[in-house]
Amino acid sequence: MFRNISLRAWNLRCRRSLSTNAYLPPSTAYTSPSHGCDAATHTTPSDLTLTERRTLESALRVDQAGEIAANYIYQGQLVVLGSDKNLGALIQASPNMWDQEKKHLLVMDELQVQHNIRPTLLSEVAKVAGFGLGVATALMGKEAAMACTEAVETVIGEHYEDQLKELGSFSSKHPSLPLLKDVIKEFRDDELEHLDTAVDHFSQRAPAHALLSTIIGSGCKIAIEVCKRV
Numbered sequence: 001m002f003r004n005i006s007l008r009a010w011n012l013r014c015r016r017s018l019s020t021n022a023y024l025p026p027s028t029a030y031t032s033p034s035h036g037c038d039a040a041t042h043t044t045p046s047d048l049t050l051t052e053r054r055t056l057e058s059a060l061r062v063d064q065a066g067e068i069a070a071n072y073i074y075q076g077q078l079v080v081l082g083s084d085k086n087l088g089a090l091i092q093a094s095p096n097m098w099d100q101e102k103k104h105l106l107v108m109d110e111l112q113v114q115h116n117i118r119p120t121l122l123s124e125v126a127k128v129a130g131f132g133l134g135v136a137t138a139l140m141g142k143e144a145a146m147a148c149t150e151a152v153e154t155v156i157g158e159h160y161e162d163q164l165k166e167l168g169s170f171s172s173k174h175p176s177l178p179l180l181k182d183v184i185k186e187f188r189d190d191e192l193e194h195l196d197t198a199v200d201h202f203s204q205r206a207p208a209h210a211l212l213s214t215i216i217g218s219g220c221k222i223a224i225e226v227c228k229r230v
Contacts, residue, residue, distance in 0.1 A: 026182035030110045031103060044115040045174035052170050057117045058228040059163050063184075064112055065120045065227045066156060067105035069130035073152065074098040076134020077145050097149075097197070100190045107183060114176070120227040129223075133216070144212065146203035151216035153195035159224055160188035 024032075029041050048056065074097065112119060120126070137148035167181050206212055 025186050026179060027103065027107045027186055029179060030107045030183075040175040040179040041110075042114060043174070044176060045170075045172040047172050047174070048170065052172070055166050056115060059166070060108065060111050060115060060117050061120050062159070062224050062227045063163075063187075064105070064108040065123060065126045066159075066224070067101060067108050068123060069126040069133075069223070070101045070152065070156075071098070071105055072127045072130030073134040073148065074101060076131040076136075077138040077148075078134075080135055080138035081142060081145060097194060100194070104187050104190070107187075111180065111183075121230050122223075122227055126223070126227075133219075137212075137216075140207065140212075143202050143204075143206040146198040146201045147206035147209055147212050148216055149198040150195055150203040151213040152220055153191045153198070154213075155217050155220040155224075156191045157188055157195065160184050160191065164188075 045056075078098075111117075133148060134145075137144045163184055164181055167177060167184070170177055203209070
């Protein structure tokens with residue numbers, strides 16, 4: 001429902017309300033209600049084809065599961081490396097790494113509710129697997145912990161890029177879809193920033209870096225495909 005406001009008028013109202021502010025990331029529409037536009041943040045398209053609806057559902061289901069796992073990876077790494085002043089601060093310091101992943105999860109939770117999408121049945125598995133991966137790589141050393149971030153973010157960056165292509169083919173003009181694409185672009189850029197940070201902190205010096213990256217990357221790809229369906 002658009003609350004008796006035409007789409008054109010609604011978009012104009014939103015642009016006017018945002019034009020008086022400095023640049024704000026698209027996710028602010030979900031993290032700061034005063035900046036939200038109701039039609040874009042509180043309704044879901046009713047004119048999607050069955051294929052488009054399934055694409056939207058699988059995308060947000062996977063994205064939420066991925067953000068759950070990412071948060072638990074960092075939690076596991078901090079159990080081992082939290083006393084390391086440099087790495088602990090890097091993971092926790094705003095606006096980098098874990099803080100951004102926490103925001104990502106918050107927004108994905110909101111999107112899931114907005115679009116009436118059930119979470120994956122593997123949410124608890126994502127928590128355990130993420131925490132275990134974080135602990136295991138941290139025990140291998142700081143470079144391995146960064147190699148984990150590099151491998152995960154490489155896959156997630158590619159995954160978000162694929163989602164943008166899929167969403168770009170939707171025929172619906174519902175205002176939630178442009179906002180969703182902007183949020184995904186924002187999160188993709190955050191994840192690629194994490195990748196760069198990991199490389200800058202010597203991820204590629206990790207023991208058996210190529211093998212470790214392949215194992216973690218392949219595991220992420222399998223998890224994405226499973227969560228799309230379950």
